[in-house]
Amino acid sequence: MKRELAWLDRVIFAFAAFFFIAPLIAAAEYSVRGYGNKGHTFANYSWIIHQLGFSAALWTSLRISIITILIVLVLVVPTVVYVHLGGHRYRRLLEIVCLLPIVIPVVSLAIGAQVAMPKNLQSTSYELCFFYVVVALPYVYRSLDIGLQSVALSTLVEASQSLGADWFKTLTMVIIPAIRSSTTGALFITFALSLGEYTLAVLLHFHTFPTWATNISQENIYGSIAISVTTLGGAWILLIFVAFLPRIKSLFARKERVA
Amino acid sequence: MEIHGSTVEFRNVKRTFGTVKALNDFSLTIKPGELVTLLGPSGCGKTTALRILAGIDKDHEGVVEIDGKDMSAVPANKRNIGMVFQAYSLFPNMTATENVAYGLRVRGVDSHKREARARELLELVGLNTQGDRRPTQLSGGQQQRVALARALAIEPSVLLLDEPLSALDAQVRAQLREEIRRIQSTIGISTLFVTHDQEEAMAISDRVGVMNKGVLEQIDEPGKLYNKPKTSFVAGFVGLTNYIPAVMETKSSVIVLNQVVDISDHSVDAKKGEEVRALVRPEELQVEKASEGAVVITKSFLGPITRLGIDAGTPELIYAEVTSKEAKKFDTGDNVKISIHSDSVMVEYA
Numbered sequence: 001m002k003r004e005l006a007w008l009d010r011v012i013f014a015f016a017a018f019f020f021i022a023p024l025i026a027a028a029e030y031s032v033r034g035y036g037n038k039g040h041t042f043a044n045y046s047w048i049i050h051q052l053g054f055s056a057a058l059w060t061s062l063r064i065s066i067i068t069i070l071i072v073l074v075l076v077v078p079t080v081v082y083v084h085l086g087g088h089r090y091r092r093l094l095e096i097v098c099l100l101p102i103v104i105p106v107v108s109l110a111i112g113a114q115v116a117m118p119k120n121l122q123s124t125s126y127e128l129c130f131f132y133v134v135v136a137l138p139y140v141y142r143s144l145d146i147g148l149q150s151v152a153l154s155t156l157v158e159a160s161q162s163l164g165a166d167w168f169k170t171l172t173m174v175i176i177p178a179i180r181s182s183t184t185g186a187l188f189i190t191f192a193l194s195l196g197e198y199t200l201a202v203l204l205h206f207h208t209f210p211t212w213a214t215n216i217s218q219e220n221i222y223g224s225i226a227i228s229v230t231t232l233g234g235a236w237i238l239l240i241f242v243a244f245l246p247r248i249k250s251l252f253a254r255k256e257r258v259a
Numbered sequence: 260m261e262i263h264g265s266t267v268e269f270r271n272v273k274r275t276f277g278t279v280k281a282l283n284d285f286s287l288t289i290k291p292g293e294l295v296t297l298l299g300p301s302g303c304g305k306t307t308a309l310r311i312l313a314g315i316d317k318d319h320e321g322v323v324e325i326d327g328k329d330m331s332a333v334p335a336n337k338r339n340i341g342m343v344f345q346a347y348s349l350f351p352n353m354t355a356t357e358n359v360a361y362g363l364r365v366r367g368v369d370s371h372k373r374e375a376r377a378r379e380l381l382e383l384v385g386l387n388t389q390g391d392r393r394p395t396q397l398s399g400g401q402q403q404r405v406a407l408a409r410a411l412a413i414e415p416s417v418l419l420l421d422e423p424l425s426a427l428d429a430q431v432r433a434q435l436r437e438e439i440r441r442i443q444s445t446i447g448i449s450t451l452f453v454t455h456d457q458e459e460a461m462a463i464s465d466r467v468g469v470m471n472k473g474v475l476e477q478i479d480e481p482g483k484l485y486n487k488p489k490t491s492f493v494a495g496f497v498g499l500t501n502y503i504p505a506v507m508e509t510k511s512s513v514i515v516l517n518q519v520v521d522i523s524d525h526s527v528d529a530k531k532g533e534e535v536r537a538l539v540r541p542e543e544l545q546v547e548k549a550s551e552g553a554v555v556i557t558k559s560f561l562g563p564i565t566r567l568g569i570d571a572g573t574p575e576l577i578y579a580e581v582t583s584k585e586a587k588k589f590d591t592g593d594n595v596k597i598s599i600h601s602d603s604v605m606v607e608y609a
Contacts, residue, residue, distance in 0.1 A: 152346050158315050159348040159406075161335040163362035163413060173365070177352035 024232070031226040044226040048216075051223075057212035060125055064208065065194035067129040072140055072190050075133070077183065080144045081175055084153055098141035101134050109134065110203040125206050132194045139193075140186040147182025148175075181243070188239045195231060264291030264449040265326045265416040267312065272321035274307050274473075281307040282319065283473035289417075292447040294440070295478070296460040299470035299496070305453045308470075309419050312451060314338045325416055341410030341448075345422040347402045349394040355381065355405045356390035362413035373412075380408035383442060400431040407439065411446070418443065418450040424459060436463050457497050461485070469493045489525045491607040494538045501544070501577050505537040505606060513537055513606050516571065516597060523603040535606040541566060543601040544579035548588060553577075555593045558586065569597060 032040045048054060083091045101109070109131060114122065121127045156178060160170040176183050198210040209231070217224025267289040274282040281304045289295045297305035310316040312323055314335030323330045330338060349358050356377045363373035381387050384404040394402055403423050410418060420439065424432040440463040443450050454460050460467045461481040468478035469492070477489045488494035495502075505515035507529045512521050515537040529535050546567060556576055557568030565586035568576040579597060581589075589595065 151351065152348065155344050155346045155348045156350060158313075158335075159342065159344060159409075160350070160361070160365075161315070162313055162338075162340055162342040162419075163365060163409065164336050164339070165361075165365040166336055169365050173361075174350050174352075178350065180352065 024229075027225050028229050031222060031229045033222055035222070044220070044222045045230065047220060047223045048227055048230065051216050053207070053212050053216075057207055057209045060207065061195050061209035064125060064128050064132065065191050067126060068132045068136070068194040069187050069190050071129060071133045072136065072187065076137070076140055076186075077144060077176065078171060080141060080148065081153070081171065084145075084148045085157060095141065095145075098137045100137075102138050106135070106199045107203065110200050114204065125208070128197075128200060128204065128206060128208070129194070131200050132190070132197060135197065135200070136186075136190040136193050139189040143182045143186040143189065144179065147179030150182075151178050184239070184243050187242070188235070191238065192235045195235065264293070264447050266291055266324075267417055267449055267451065268322070268324040268327075269308065269312070270322040270324070272308070272311060272319055272323060274304070274311065274316065274319040280473045282311070285321070285473070285475055287468060287475060287478065289449050289451060291449055292444075293465045294443050294450040294452060294463060296452040296454060296464040296467045297470055297475075298454060298457055298460040298467050300455060303470040304473040305455075305470050306421060307473075309421055309451055309453050312417070313340055313342055313419055339413065339415050340417050340419060341413060341415035342419040343403065343406045343410050343421065343423040345425055347394065347399065347406070347426070349397075349402055349405055349409075351394055354391050354393055355386060355397065355401075358394070358405055359409045359412050361409060366413070376412055377408075380412050381405070383411070384408045384438070398431075399427050400435055403427065403435060404438075407442070411442070411448070415448065418448045420450065420452040422454050425454070425456070432459070439463065461497075467497075469496055471496070487523070487525075488538075488605065491538060491605070494605060499541050499578060501539045501541065502536045502575065502607075503539055503577060504573055504609065505535050507531050507533045507535055507606075513604065515539070515604065516599060518599055520599055520601070521603040523605045526606045527608050529606065529608065534609045536609050538605040538607065539577075539599060539601070541578045541580040543599055543604075544577070545598045545600045546579045546581055546589065547596045547598075549594045549596040551594050553595050553597055555589050555591050555595055558589065558591055560586075567595075569595060571597060 029040075031044055032042060034041045034043070079094065083094050113131060113134070114127065117127050117130065121130075153175070156174055157170055160174045165173065196210055197208075198214065201208040201211050202214075213224065213227045213231075217227065267287075269285055269287045272282050272285040273280070281302075283304075285304070285308055287295070287308070297308060299305050307316060311319050312330075314330065314333060314337075317331075325338070325340075349355075350361065353361065356374065359377035359380050360373040363376060368376075378387065378390065381390055384407055386401060386404055386408070389397060389401060389405075394405075397405065406423070423439075424435055427435065436459055439452075443463075452460070452464065461484075464481060466478055467481050467484050469476045469484065471492045477484060477493045479487070484493065485498055488497065494500050503515050505513045508514045508519050509531055510528075512519050513535060514520075520537070527535065546569070553569045553571035555567050556570050557566075559566045559568075560583060561580075563583055564580045565583045567579050567581065567586070567589060569579060571577050577597060
């Protein structure tokens with residue numbers, strides 16, 4: 001029975017892997033095709049960086065993504081931890097609030113919420129950060145919620161405090177590292193979403209990387225696929241780096257001790 | 260390593276959860292270097308007392324002092340109290356060494372000093388070769404040893420042990436409790452230990468406090484608690500006790516099992532002729548072979564002693580303990596005569 005299940009696991013895994021990887025491979029192959037399907041070339045990639053506004057748009061999107069991640073870290077992570085620790089009565093409410101962005105159309109968010117933004121933030125690209133936090137909430141909340149449910153949170157907090165740590169140290173040195181994979185997942189989703197979000201940026205007339213890429217891709221269909229592949233690849237490299245950073249650090253620390 | 264033991268004092272501490280009184284006028288003093296255990300059934304308030312001392316539970320009335328200093332306004336992270344929890348509480352993202360060094364890290368001690376200290380503590384708990392392991396790579400007993408080392412690393416003024424052995428198997432539990440006692444007396448730290456396991460409490464404590472429904476019924480040395488219980492709850496909770504129907508002979512003696520026996524202090528103030536219950540330990544009963552009378556119903560081998568369950572016409576079986584060598588004389592179904600060989604017994608209203 002166990003062996004049968006193991007086989008089934010492998011089949012499902014292979015199917016899922018094919019489902020995700022096949023389009024990526026196809027896109028990567030398409031992005032290196034020469035004009036008129038003549039051979040393969042990296043010209044489409046060099047074409048991207050030579051386009052006007054590439055670095056400015058990329059820098060704007062990166063800046064927005066990083067700030068969005070910081071807001072999620074400072075605002076959402078402690079809030080979800082709080083409802084898990086002592087604010088159980090708010091948990092259902094928070095869950096509903098965090099799920100709302102799924103059912104609220106982005107257009108209403110763009111028009112309605114923009115009015116509510118502080119005057120000095122309106123018409124600066126930084127206001128997008130706050131919208132992206134809202135849009136990422138359902139995924140961020142779910143990821144953190146699962147992570148926090150998997151650890152004995154209250155015991156860890158009590159242990160940390162009895163050893164002299166304040167709330168900030170407990171959060172940064174114990175809780176977030178203890179749910180590292182969930183936090184990384186949440187931050188990756190936020191980063192990918194902020195870097196690739198198009199609708200809000202267009203509706204609010206901001207020039208981000210996705211809006212720039214859309215405009216530019218009308219001139220070169222192979223180039224547009226190269227842009228998508230680059231963006232996705234960049235996000236994946238970053239995720240792998242973030243996920244393995246603590247292990248690399250501890251490996252170095254161990255080597256130092258041995259030396 | 261030696262720690263200056265502190266004096267801990269609870270004075271008239273009260274704590275309620277809704278309508279339930281978890282602690283009711285709870286007072287206790289722990290002397291420097293003493294290991295005091297709070298023993299009692301689930302929900303008796305023992306863990307609440309410990310959490311109040313740790314500063315984790317702050318919604319209470321009354322005074323809690325450490326070395327004469329009122330702790331009411333001192334947050335948990337400033338109390339300098341080491342705590343070992345019932346659940347495995349090691350930080351999963353850290354190795355054993357990092358866990359032990361954590362308290363020093365948050366205090367800003369430099370990395371070389373804290374690593375040396377962590378090594379010293381891991382050696383004290385016998386885990387000096389396991390420092391690089393993560394909690395998931397350690398057994399339950401090893402995790403609790405690391406937790407103990409972590410609690411001691413900060414040189415706390417008081418050590419709190421919240422049922423730290425309850426999740427472990429019997430052999431590891433017995434071994435670790437001895438080790439806790441050895442370490443505690445070596446370094447001389449004042450310790451409050453909470454457990455529902457009376458054997459554990461009696462084995463390692465200087466004094467044991469028995470709690471019931473938020474009240475500290477009695478606190479005494481283990482031997483005194485066992486031999487001179489002040490309440491029937493304590494007599495019933497600590498060790499096995501037979502509740503045998505009896506009749507008051509005079510104000511100071513009782514007829515039990517057709518035998519006149521003096522009654523001990525803390526007994527109820529019953530009148531002559533009144534029906535009462537005598538509280539008799541199994542080892543206070545003597546069993547002899549007889550041709551008629553009580554009948555041996557059960558016989559349980561417990562190593563050096565054997566426990567006999569005897570039907571003497573009382574509502575419940577009477578348990579008597581004899582040496583296993585002597586027990587060879589008795590089989591189930593045998594008639595026996597039981598008598599009390601104790602100077603006095605405690606009685607309570609029937």
